[in-house]
Amino acid sequence: MAQVRTEKDLLGEKQIPADAYYGVQTLRALENFQVSGVKTNFYPDYVKAYAIVKLAAARANGEVGRMKKDRLAAIEKACQAVMDGKYHDQFLTDLYQGGAGTSANMNANEVLANIALEMMGKKKGEYQYIEPHDDLNMGQSTNDVYPTAIHIALILHNDKVMKEAQLLAQSFHKKGDQFNHLLKMGRTEGQDAVPMTLGQEFHAFGYQLDAAIDAMRKSEAYLYEVNMGATAIGTGLTATPGYAEKCSAQLAKITGKPIHTSKDLIAATSSMQAFVMYSSSIKNLAVTLSKISSDLIFLATGPRTGIFEINLPALQPGSSIMPGKVNPVMPELMNQICFKAIGNDVTVTFASQDGLLQLNAYEPVVAVAIMESQALFYKSMPLFRKNCIDGITANEKVMQKYIERSVGIVTALNPVLGYEKTTELAKEALEKDKGILELIREKKLLTEDQIKKLLDPAAMTGQQKK
Structure with a gap:
């Protein structure tokens, strides 16, 4: 028989696997919210963000004289271990959950508390030494921890997404230089317009991406403002005076980003504007990449009865019935990623407008939507670059024929x-x-x-x- 330990909460006792670092509230969440099968640890930056927030909070509580030094030291070690990639398998709550993120916050509190206990030489569940609520959630509420953790996770991953977008833009610019001597017809509304070079066309793709990246960089600034210290609704009940500012300062120190406390914690707790603004920049990236992908598909149509001004790399046979057919699979893939990201932004919009009064309970689906879009672009853009853009060649004779006949x-x-x-x-x-x-x-x-x-x-x- 498997070893267990007994933990209890408001609703009663539960048997927890003895080797589990999570506790009773996480177990209840696992029973209640088996929905998507996508867990918190699916996004490593999200788990890391919780550890960062809890580390900053513990240090801030130490600075204001509220947290005992021995407990702070153990919590610091626990948070650092999670930040280093350890114990991620214990962050198990489904990303879709009711309760405005309470399950995710308590999962973090319980796991970090039990890691800290072991680092103190204690056993899991010996909460008289370090307690998930009293110590890991000291001066906090899910209502400030959860959105702040999402902010941090998005910031961490935004750097990675922008880097891949920059590499993709550079690839377009390189093709622009390579094709700059090739004259072709420009087209407006699908009709012949005036001449341009193929290089100009590809440089334009690159500059469109440059603008989208700049918008992402600017929108990230909205995520720097956090509501740590707000506690339940923004009034700061249970938080020690001075804690909020010290917590933000710790977040800035740990992340290297200019994290700061919101000017109005009640507004920051009830409003989802930061998510809406950042999600909009991801949607803008999607719209930009989708337009470019469709243009590439159009320019490569053929080979006998289409535009056929460029060749996309042949990656796989395109049909189970038509011999010799090769499809533009990478632009098609990118288009589908873009469609999904645009849909995710719509989800963010609806969830953000529907929160009631002092708290928006739909932050979980907002987190899911934006993190999914980030992850999809992070994984698809290097494929698009390496398997498509870098290998594009030009059909110079075709373009010259169009120029002469146009x-x-x-x-x-x-x-x-x-x-x-x-x-x-x-x-x-x-x-x-x-x-x-x-x-x-x-x-x-x-x-x-x-x-x-x-x-x-x-x-x-x-x-x-x-």
């Missing part, structure tokens, strides 16, 4: 021939299936020198020296 270059002749004349040329070229240059030469409207000057690639694409 009526779009007629726009460059407006300054000399006038809008009315060039419109007639465009119409005639389409009706007779001829190129613009072919008609100009037939009608002797311009000399070869004039044609060369007006249709100079650098001039047409805005790259002439000034």
Whole structure:
């Protein structure tokens, strides 16, 4: 028979596996919320964030003279162990849970308390020495610990997501340099427009990503403001004066980020604005990457009856029935990630608007939504970069053919021939299936020198020296 220990709470006694670091409230959560199968430890940064918050709180309580030195020392060691990646298998609560995150907070309190007890030479469950509520939750409430832990987790992972996004943007810029000499037709509303270079097109992809990354960096600042010290609703009941500011200072020291206490703890406890703002920047990244992915799919259509200006790397056979078909699987994957992230942002919006009065009980689904989006982008962007963008090649002859056949270059002749004349040329070229240059030469409207000057690639694409 498996060894157990007995723990009790408000509702009665429970048998806990003797080797478990979690306690009775975690066990109740495991019984109540078996929903998604996705546990807190699915996101290592989330577990680490709890340890960071509890470490900062313990040190702050020590500074204000409330926590005993021997208990503080043991709690510090326990938190550091979790921050180093140990004991993550004990953070078991389902990410979906009622109670505004109470189960997740108590899971952290119980695990850290029992780790600390062992470090003091005591047994698990000997809470007379270190107690999950009185010591690990000292001067705290789930209502300030839980959102702060989510803030910290998102900050930690945002650095990783932005790094991958930057590498992807750099890949687009490298392709932009590689393709900068290749003239092609630009298109607006799916129709031929005016010439550009393939390099300009890829640099534009890169700059769009640069802007999305900048928005993520700026929105991270909203997460720096935390409500530690708010306790239940923002009034600070049970927290020692001076604790809140010291806790934020400790968070800043541990993370290396400018974490600070909110100016209004009641507002910070009831409002989800920080999550809404940050989630919006993730959605913006999704919209940007989805648009780019769709453009790449369009540019690679073919090979015989599509645009076919670029080749995407062939990664796998594309059809179980059509021989020789190869599909744009990486842009398709990225599009699906983007669709999911956009949907997650909608979830954040609905959950954020629906919290009642002094607390939003739907923070768990907000945490799930944003962390999932971060994780999906973190894992998919390097695949997109390595398996797609880095291997793209250009079909120069195809692009040259389109340039020669397009009526779009007629726009460059407006300054000399006038809008009315060039419109007639465009119409005639389409009706007779001829190129613009072919008609100009037939009608002797311009000399070869004039044609060369007006249709100079650098001039047409805005790259002439000034």
